[in-house]
Amino acid sequence: MSSPIVKLVAQRIALGILLLLAVSVLIFAGTQILPGDVAQAILGQSATPESLANLREQLGLNQPAYIRYFHWLGGVLTGDLGTAMSSGQDIATSIKDRLWNTLFLAFWAAVVAIPLAITLGLIAVRYRNGWVDKLISGVALASTSFPEFFIGYLLVFYFAVQHQWFPAISTVYDGMSIGERLQAIALPAAALTLVVLAHMMRMTRAAILNVMQSAYVETAELKGLSAFAVIRKHAFPNAIAPIINVVMLNLAYLVVGVVVVEVIFVYPGMGQYLVDHVTKRDVPVVQAVGLIFAAVYISLNIIADIAAIVANPRLRHPK
Amino acid sequence: MADGKAKSTPLLDIRNLRIEATVYPPGEAPKTITLVHDVSLTLEKGKVLGLIGESGAGKSTIGLSSMGYGRGGVRITGGEVILNGRDILKGGKEGFRKLRGREVCYVAQSAAAAFNPAHRLMDQVVEAALLHGTATRAEAEKRAVALFKKLSLPNPETIGERFPHQVSGGQLQRVMTAMALCSEPDLIVFDEPTTALDVTTQIDVLAAIKDAIRDTHVAALYITHDLAVVAQVSDEIMVLRHGRLVEWGGTRQIIKEPRQEYTNALVSVHEIEHQEQQPGTAPMLSVKNVTAAYGGGHVKVLKNVSVDIFPGQTLAVVGESGSGKSTLARAITGLLPPEQGSVVFDGRTLGNRLADRPKEDLRQLQMIYQMADVAMNPRQTVGTIIGRPLEFYFGMKGRERDKRVAELLDEIEMGKGFIDRYPAELSGGQKQRVCIARSLAAKPKLIICDEVTSALDPLVAHGILKLLLNLQQVEKVAYLFITHDLATVKSIADSIAVMYRGEVVRYGSKSKVLTPPFDAYTDLLLSSVPEMEIGWLEKAIAGRRMESAGN
Numbered sequence: 001m002s003s004p005i006v007k008l009v010a011q012r013i014a015l016g017i018l019l020l021l022a023v024s025v026l027i028f029a030g031t032q033i034l035p036g037d038v039a040q041a042i043l044g045q046s047a048t049p050e051s052l053a054n055l056r057e058q059l060g061l062n063q064p065a066y067i068r069y070f071h072w073l074g075g076v077l078t079g080d081l082g083t084a085m086s087s088g089q090d091i092a093t094s095i096k097d098r099l100w101n102t103l104f105l106a107f108w109a110a111v112v113a114i115p116l117a118i119t120l121g122l123i124a125v126r127y128r129n130g131w132v133d134k135l136i137s138g139v140a141l142a143s144t145s146f147p148e149f150f151i152g153y154l155l156v157f158y159f160a161v162q163h164q165w166f167p168a169i170s171t172v173y174d175g176m177s178i179g180e181r182l183q184a185i186a187l188p189a190a191a192l193t194l195v196v197l198a199h200m201m202r203m204t205r206a207a208i209l210n211v212m213q214s215a216y217v218e219t220a221e222l223k224g225l226s227a228f229a230v231i232r233k234h235a236f237p238n239a240i241a242p243i244i245n246v247v248m249l250n251l252a253y254l255v256v257g258v259v260v261v262e263v264i265f266v267y268p269g270m271g272q273y274l275v276d277h278v279t280k281r282d283v284p285v286v287q288a289v290g291l292i293f294a295a296v297y298i299s300l301n302i303i304a305d306i307a308a309i310v311a312n313p314r315l316r317h318p319k
Numbered sequence: 320m321a322d323g324k325a326k327s328t329p330l331l332d333i334r335n336l337r338i339e340a341t342v343y344p345p346g347e348a349p350k351t352i353t354l355v356h357d358v359s360l361t362l363e364k365g366k367v368l369g370l371i372g373e374s375g376a377g378k379s380t381i382g383l384s385s386m387g388y389g390r391g392g393v394r395i396t397g398g399e400v401i402l403n404g405r406d407i408l409k410g411g412k413e414g415f416r417k418l419r420g421r422e423v424c425y426v427a428q429s430a431a432a433a434f435n436p437a438h439r440l441m442d443q444v445v446e447a448a449l450l451h452g453t454a455t456r457a458e459a460e461k462r463a464v465a466l467f468k469k470l471s472l473p474n475p476e477t478i479g480e481r482f483p484h485q486v487s488g489g490q491l492q493r494v495m496t497a498m499a500l501c502s503e504p505d506l507i508v509f510d511e512p513t514t515a516l517d518v519t520t521q522i523d524v525l526a527a528i529k530d531a532i533r534d535t536h537v538a539a540l541y542i543t544h545d546l547a548v549v550a551q552v553s554d555e556i557m558v559l560r561h562g563r564l565v566e567w568g569g570t571r572q573i574i575k576e577p578r579q580e581y582t583n584a585l586v587s588v589h590e591i592e593h594q595e596q597q598p599g600t601a602p603m604l605s606v607k608n609v610t611a612a613y614g615g616g617h618v619k620v621l622k623n624v625s626v627d628i629f630p631g632q633t634l635a636v637v638g639e640s641g642s643g644k645s646t647l648a649r650a651i652t653g654l655l656p657p658e659q660g661s662v663v664f665d666g667r668t669l670g671n672r673l674a675d676r677p678k679e680d681l682r683q684l685q686m687i688y689q690m691a692d693v694a695m696n697p698r699q700t701v702g703t704i705i706g707r708p709l710e711f712y713f714g715m716k717g718r719e720r721d722k723r724v725a726e727l728l729d730e731i732e733m734g735k736g737f738i739d740r741y742p743a744e745l746s747g748g749q750k751q752r753v754c755i756a757r758s759l760a761a762k763p764k765l766i767i768c769d770e771v772t773s774a775l776d777p778l779v780a781h782g783i784l785k786l787l788l789n790l791q792q793v794e795k796v797a798y799l800f801i802t803h804d805l806a807t808v809k810s811i812a813d814s815i816a817v818m819y820r821g822e823v824v825r826y827g828s829k830s831k832v833l834t835p836p837f838d839a840y841t842d843l844l845l846s847s848v849p850e851m852e853i854g855w856l857e858k859a860i861a862g863r864r865m866e867s868a869g870n
Contacts, residue, residue: 219427225446234438314482
């Protein structure tokens with residue numbers, strides 16, 4: 001690889017790390033300005049001022065905020081996410097399995113959604129403004145417009161209740177085979193796919209249509225290439241950067257936006273975990289999950305940026 | 320008239336071609352317009368027919384019809400296109416695909432845009448041959464390398480490895496010609512293949528194309544608006560206007576004995592009478608030792624440039640693209656603050672940066688641009704566009720302003736009826752006139768004209784130049800005229816500065832600059848301007864002392 005690319009990529013990564021640090025400050029500050037604290041949450045309404053003060057002392061809550069921040073950050077960097085206040089369990093250990101579950105679900109949703117969305121986008125361009133294009137756009141838009149809980153319950157009603165092909169509740173546990181796991185997550189994965197499909201499909205269509213105006217597309221047509229070959233070989237490679245961007249945004253959504261779907265299907269992932277602990281006002285858990293979500297978002301966007309840089313022949317092959 | 324019927328069957332025989340398109344004018348019902356009215360032509364194997372005319376004449380549309388192709392919503396609605404003995408319009412989509420890239424190939428105006436930036440040149444050059452199965456990959460690549468050699472491209476063995484952005488415009492145009500020849504077609508449609516190039520590069524590409532046509536015996540439709548260019552490569556020339564045939568004949572007859580008035584106008588388009596003015600005593604604007612750079616001083620584009628402009632006179636700045644002409648304008652107007660040197664106007668030094676200049680200084684220097692349509696707000700009417708400087712500089716309002724706008728419209732030879740029109744409703748020449756009126760509205764002492772006629776058809780450009788000269792007489796305004804077109808320079812300049820790679824290589828009054836002995840670069844520039852003379856190309860190539868920069 002040539003040097004300008006290395007430099008650009010290094011810049012992006014450095015920027016991403018800076019951004020992540022800034023986000024960690026925000027997450028920390030955000031949880032501080034919420035009314036009430038953990039001590040109050042643990043002891044409840046009837047707590048005496050003395051017992052509150054004692055517990056705060058014990059938990060280190062009466063130290064200045066910036067000291068607590070660096071303390072927390074230092075822990076995070078060494079893999080110690082702290083202890084959940086509500087249950088007293090180590091957060092890192094409880095998160096590990098759940099993060100893995102969430103990524104598993106996101107991965108399979110992505111494996112279906114991304115190729116499907118791009119292929120549908122290509123087909124929509126091929127038959128642009130015809131009925132095929134309108135049908136694809138219409139169905140994709142409709143599936144996005146429905147709220148995900150509605151799609152989720154619809155899927156449950158049809159595939160779990162009426163036909164009993166898939167379980168309505170996606171329980172997964174250690175010792176399940178991959179096939180069993182896939183069957184368990186089929187419905188939430190389908191719901192997620194339907195949610196993210198339209199965005200990627202529409203973006204693929206728009207990005208390719210944009211380059212279809214180019215002179216080189218005309219050149220390809222005048223070589224006698226078939227309409228689909230022109231789109232695939234000549235238009236698509238030049239539309240890849242915006243497509244990667246929107247794909248990565250949707251991937252990030254698959255990881256961090258699954259809260260509702262996980263709750264519907266009672267899937268033991270990060271979303272469930274987060275919702276549970278928000279209601280318990282368990283600040284360390286909320287911070288840890290928030291930071292992990294931010295890290296996923298930022299890294300996927302960095303990957304999108306890097307992929308767009310690498311996809312550009314001008315940067316890959318300088319003069 | 321060339322008589323094709325007496326000879327053997329022609330390669331291409333277009334009969335009564337009618338081409339229509341549906342247009343959607345804003346606020347009106349869609350309507351069908353006819354772009355080509357029953358045009359017929361024949362082309363023998365191995366011959367070159369030049370199609371010439373202004374934009375909108377239907378040249379490209381006719382050229383592309385030989386491949387069954389219509390841009391946008393263009394439809395072939397009548398006539399026959401007989402290629403190799405069959406009417407291709409009856410072949411349907413599959414038939415078109417089989418002939419495109421095999422029997423007929425296309426060379427576009429801007430090769431830089433017509434090559435896919437994502438693929439290597441070789442993959443694109445051999446693509447059509449592989450697609451139609453006329454050669455194996457190895458054969459096609461061998462053929463391509465041989466063509467690269469024939470078209471005198473540098474490093475013919477390895478240039479195919481490159482991506483389009485790694486190759487210069489003139490070279491790309493030749494690679495595109497190689498791409499067309501690689502499938503060994505019977506006919507190539509050249510659509511303004513040298514129009515986007517500098518004159519010094521154009522001559523090389525033109526010679527390469529001419530040799531390649533001669534050696535491969537391919538027939539060609541050569542589309543251009545430049546009669547001098549087409550005279551170098553064509554056997555016959557067809558003059559078109561508004562989609563109708565004006566005149567069709569042998570090259571010599573068309574340029575020497577044109578029978579139609581319109582053809583005659585095209586032939587004699589460059590002749591404008593202009594008496595050179597002697598420089599006055601005190602220059603109005605002096606550029607003193609200006610050095611300017613882009614990218615924080617990394618790329619020096621102007622090196623120690625000094626020129627003077629005298630009141631009411633025209634200084635023409637000529638050079639190829641990348642020579643720093645437009646950058647000089649940016650330095651004078653303060654858009655690009657010079658690193659060294661100064662700009663002196665009316666005896667006082669102007670602020671380097673635009674923000675440092677008072678409104679009065681801004682008013683005195685106005686600009687007109689090459690692309691008139693993007694230099695105007697498409698959502699403002701002509702009245703608003705011309706009225707804006709009146710309000711901004713003179714605080715004119717209401718009736719007073721409208722009266723002045725009407726006067727200005729009169730000056731640019733457009734009537735009052737244009738006040739409420741939008742730019743989209745104007746022709747290219749009218750748009751440029753409105754831009755001229757807008758700059759005149761500020762009552763400037765100097766107007767910088769940056770390639771103002773380059774995007775216009777010759778006859779329209781001619782009208783604009785005449786207008787500019789008349790306005791100079793009336794308003795006593797000075798012009799800094801930036802152009803790459805030497806014919807324009809000869810028509811309007813009082814003094815000339817020739818620029819080459821950021822430096823002024825020759826500077827003085829017009830008669831002095833255009834009188835031998837020339838330096839090598841000025842000689843190259845002057846000798847590269849196509850002349851309406853058969854055999855000029857060969858003579859010019861033989862007589863050159865210096866390689867052009869595009870090589």
